[in-house]
Amino acid sequence: MIQARVLIRPKEGILDAQGKAVEGALPALGFSGIEHVRIGRIVELEADSTDQLEELCEKLLANPLIEDYEIETVSG
């Protein structure tokens, strides 16, 4: 089995509402010097082969209109 990790991030230029919410909360919690917060998803899974992973991302895991994804395989 292949261990795969898919990182899904909002595309550049797309509003990252979660990231903005975190940035907005930082000063009230006493944090400073932290910026450019972007929040995405990480999907970890085991697969028989890497063949289907691209299609899986396009169809199910990510929304290609507003999100970029990156597939990392740990063992082959």
Added chain:
Amino acid sequence: MIQARVLIRPKEGILDAQGKAVEGALPALGFSGIEHVRIGRIVELEADSTDQLEELCEKLLANPLIEDYEIETVSG
């Protein structure tokens, strides 16, 4: 500035509802041989130092009761 990446995952033994939903959707979409899907969050940010990152995770980014987090720094 330090580029940091925080990976936040449901703890072992905690129900991962999103992961289960993805697993449930796989057969209907024609995927097979994919299992153990776990879904978490990835937070990417820039910070002046790494000092605050642990506290940031505990207080704001993760829920330590049900989530594990892992901090990776890209450049120091």
